[in-house]
Amino acid sequence: MIENKKxxxxxxxxxxxxxxxxxxxxxxxxxxxxxxxxxxxxxxxxPISRGWGTGGLHVTLxxxxxxxVFKIIDQGSDASVNACNLREFVNFMTGCKTTFDTAExxxxxxxxxxxxxxxxxxxxxxxxxxxxxxLRMVERYEAKTLQMHAEADYSKMWVSLYESYVRYxxxxxxxxxxxxxxxxxxxxxxxxxxxDTPNLHQAKTLFLFGAGRExxxxxxxxxxxxxxxxxxxVNFEIEDFSEAKCYKTNYKKAFLxxxxxxxxxxxxxxxxxxxxxxxSDKDETHQYSNKYIDQxxxxxxx
Amino acid sequence: xxxxxxxxxxxxxxxxxxxxxxYRINGNTEPIDIKQIRAQxxxxxxxxxxxxxxxxxxxAAIALKQCEGDVFEAAFVLRAFRTTLQRNFYSEVINTRExxxxxKISSSFREIPGGxxxxxxxxxxxxxxxxxxxxxxxxxxxxxxDSIGAKIDPEKLEGVKSFGxxxxxxxxxxxxxxxxxxxxxxLADITREAIKFPAPRSARLQMMARAExxxxxxxxxxxxxxxxxxxxxxxxxxxxxxxxxxxxATGRTRYIGKIEATECEMITGSxxxxxxxxxxxxxxxxxxxxxxxTKVICxxxxxxxxxxxxxxxxxxxxxxxxYHTEGVEAMGFTNHLKLPHYxxxxxxxxxxxxxxxxxxxAQLEADAxxxxxxxx
Numbered sequence: 001m002i003e004n005k006k007x008x009x010x011x012x013x014x015x016x017x018x019x020x021x022x023x024x025x026x027x028x029x030x031x032x033x034x035x036x037x038x039x040x041x042x043x044x045x046x047p048i049s050r051g052w053g054t055g056g057l058h059v060t061l062x063x064x065x066x067x068x069v070f071k072i073i074d075q076g077s078d079a080s081v082n083a084c085n086l087r088e089f090v091n092f093m094t095g096c097k098t099t100f101d102t103a104e105x106x107x108x109x110x111x112x113x114x115x116x117x118x119x120x121x122x123x124x125x126x127x128x129x130x131x132x133x134x135l136r137m138v139e140r141y142e143a144k145t146l147q148m149h150a151e152a153d154y155s156k157m158w159v160s161l162y163e164s165y166v167r168y169x170x171x172x173x174x175x176x177x178x179x180x181x182x183x184x185x186x187x188x189x190x191x192x193x194x195x196d197t198p199n200l201h202q203a204k205t206l207f208l209f210g211a212g213r214e215x216x217x218x219x220x221x222x223x224x225x226x227x228x229x230x231x232x233x234v235n236f237e238i239e240d241f242s243e244a245k246c247y248k249t250n251y252k253k254a255f256l257x258x259x260x261x262x263x264x265x266x267x268x269x270x271x272x273x274x275x276x277x278x279x280s281d282k283d284e285t286h287q288y289s290n291k292y293i294d295q296x297x298x299x300x301x302x
Numbered sequence: 303x304x305x306x307x308x309x310x311x312x313x314x315x316x317x318x319x320x321x322x323x324x325y326r327i328n329g330n331t332e333p334i335d336i337k338q339i340r341a342q343x344x345x346x347x348x349x350x351x352x353x354x355x356x357x358x359x360x361x362a363a364i365a366l367k368q369c370e371g372d373v374f375e376a377a378f379v380l381r382a383f384r385t386t387l388q389r390n391f392y393s394e395v396i397n398t399r400e401x402x403x404x405x406k407i408s409s410s411f412r413e414i415p416g417g418x419x420x421x422x423x424x425x426x427x428x429x430x431x432x433x434x435x436x437x438x439x440x441x442x443x444x445x446x447x448d449s450i451g452a453k454i455d456p457e458k459l460e461g462v463k464s465f466g467x468x469x470x471x472x473x474x475x476x477x478x479x480x481x482x483x484x485x486x487x488x489l490a491d492i493t494r495e496a497i498k499f500p501a502p503r504s505a506r507l508q509m510m511a512r513a514e515x516x517x518x519x520x521x522x523x524x525x526x527x528x529x530x531x532x533x534x535x536x537x538x539x540x541x542x543x544x545x546x547x548x549x550x551a552t553g554r555t556r557y558i559g560k561i562e563a564t565e566c567e568m569i570t571g572s573x574x575x576x577x578x579x580x581x582x583x584x585x586x587x588x589x590x591x592x593x594x595x596t597k598v599i600c601x602x603x604x605x606x607x608x609x610x611x612x613x614x615x616x617x618x619x620x621x622x623x624x625y626h627t628e629g630v631e632a633m634g635f636t637n638h639l640k641l642p643h644y645x646x647x648x649x650x651x652x653x654x655x656x657x658x659x660x661x662x663x664a665q666l667e668a669d670a671x672x673x674x675x676x677x678x
Contacts, residue, residue: 041496051637113645130638140621142498143499175649176646255645
């Protein structure tokens with residue numbers, strides 16, 4: 001009997017076996033109930049390298065249903081090579097429809113970006129997380145960070161932000177800017193640029209985070225307070241693109257990628273590939289609104 | 303919609319993987335038979351099974367072939383394959399006293415019960431490059447097999463039984479430290495739950511059994527060399543086959559087959575912590591699939607080291623050892639740096655440019671004040 005099954009490559013729907021999917025969904029429920037709290041989970045090996053989106057895949061494959069429309073981006077782009085590979089994997093294992101259109105997708109997996117277009121109540125976005133522990137930069141031991149979270153003892157974190165200000169005149173934290181969730185847990189929003197961070201606050205969408213290698217899940221439910229760490233007099237700031245504009249569309253109010261041509265000349269382009277398409281085609285878009293980008297001009301007037 | 307921004311990605315990765323496949327076979331030689339890999343790459347197969355966490359020599363051979371001999375990658379392929387299998391049973395505790403011993407040595411005693419059995423080892427050979435292997439033929443192989451077959455006395459084979467253990471000698475004499483009743487003896491399953499620290503010894507041993515051999519070696523070596531204070535002696539190192547049993551649904555114990563395993567019991571001296579308590583010996587334990595002596599030696603060294611935390615000794619630090627010797631995770635994450643990071647880098651660029659600007663401005667101001675003070 002074993003002989004017959006030997007080389008049969010029959011996979012379960014969405015690759016992971018049902019018992020493990022159930023386990024992951026239960027851990028996700030716990031994560032949703034405790035916004036920003038990291039929940040340990042089994043994190044089975046995927047046929048994708050550790051650190052290449054396994055945590056995101058665990059979440060995606062555990063929650064995906066046959067009617068879901070799946071979109072996946074890396075650095076904002078649907079065309080990024082690793083995203084292409086993961087898209088094919090999910091599509092092959094589930095048969096679900098895939099899309100580039102942010103508005104059409106019901107389930108979006110992302111690495112390092114949130115879409116420029118605002119996500120809705122019926123959508124879920126899944127983040128691939130390399131380092132789930134925001135306190136790791138100030139405390140190397142897992143046993144200790146666990147205690148710090150339990151006691152909401154974040155003094156080391158605040159001191160490190162203060163030290164950064166004293167030394168460099170600003171909080172130098174780049175992508176993955178630490179946030180306070182629901183006024184309780186400090187959370188790493190995964191390495192999204194600061195541009196995206198304010199969009200986590202009181203959002204309509206369920207945000208799920210999967211850190212495969214570190215075996216942690218966490219979540220930000222819809223309409224939850226998410227505040228970047230800042231001082232009264234030294235504030236969180238988003239990336240500055242005031243001197244730049246998208247060379248294809250003249251658009252300014254989006255996260256821009258910096259491009260260099262063969263002659264070393266510099267230009268910028270909209271990072272979110274689907275958003276770029278929609279702006280280029282003058283399609284209707286519903287961009288996120290927050291106090292940082294609302295004051296920016298959409299198009300270059302010059 | 304135009305999808306202007308999206309093109310090329312999928313096509314590029316397909317071409318790249320096709321090209322990798324081309325590199326695997328472009329020498330236009332005979333395909334390697336899986337049976338050959340299993341038989342002639344025995345130690346590579348054992349490493350892959352150990353790190354892959356699944357005992358399946360044939361699948362390990364396929365993985366090795368598919369990955370052009372990259373043992374790391376092959377172990378990773380097996381791990382991923384393992385995920386697709388449901389865990390139906392937990393095996394009963396394997397009893398290595400039942401081992402059909404193929405090799406068994408002790409460095410702590412000159413003579414041990416059953417004797418020192420060298421078995422298959424290259425330990426005492428000169429590692430000269432054997433160029434004759436380049437022209438090895440079937441006839442050579444057959445001649446060798448015949449000659450070795452002639453040396454075997456079939457009657458003596460019947461007499462081979464299992465052997466007692468060296469540590470029993472120490473145990474019976476009362477030299478081994480009794481197990482600390484406060485030690486965490488929970489039985490974890492690291493394939494089903496994330497490891498938490500401090501980890502019970504069961505989790506530590508499981509992690510190391512699947513850890514990457516080179517990683518364990520680096521840390522085990524560091525502990526012997528000076529970053530730590532483990533001074534180990536091999537109590538016993540044995541390699542052979544052991545039976546595996548599971549309990550079926552009716553609760554009956556069933557024999558399901560045997561596996562090859564290497565085991566090491568490492569003796570280390572233990573300082574007593576309490577006054578009036580004599581010093582004892584403790585045992586560090588190592589066990590892995592197949593034949594991999596480096597792995598079990600380093601595993602047992604680290605098992606001892608981790609039981610006595612010590613500042614400044616990475617090998618004595620559970621979190622350091624267990625997280626960083628996990629080969630599949632370490633390889634994945636170190637290689638993920640190849641993925642695009644331009645968004646995160648943009649964020650860092652923005653910060654650094656602003657900081658450099660601030661610095662320039664401050665410098666200009668300082669210079670201006672200096673000029674001013676020179677004039678006045």
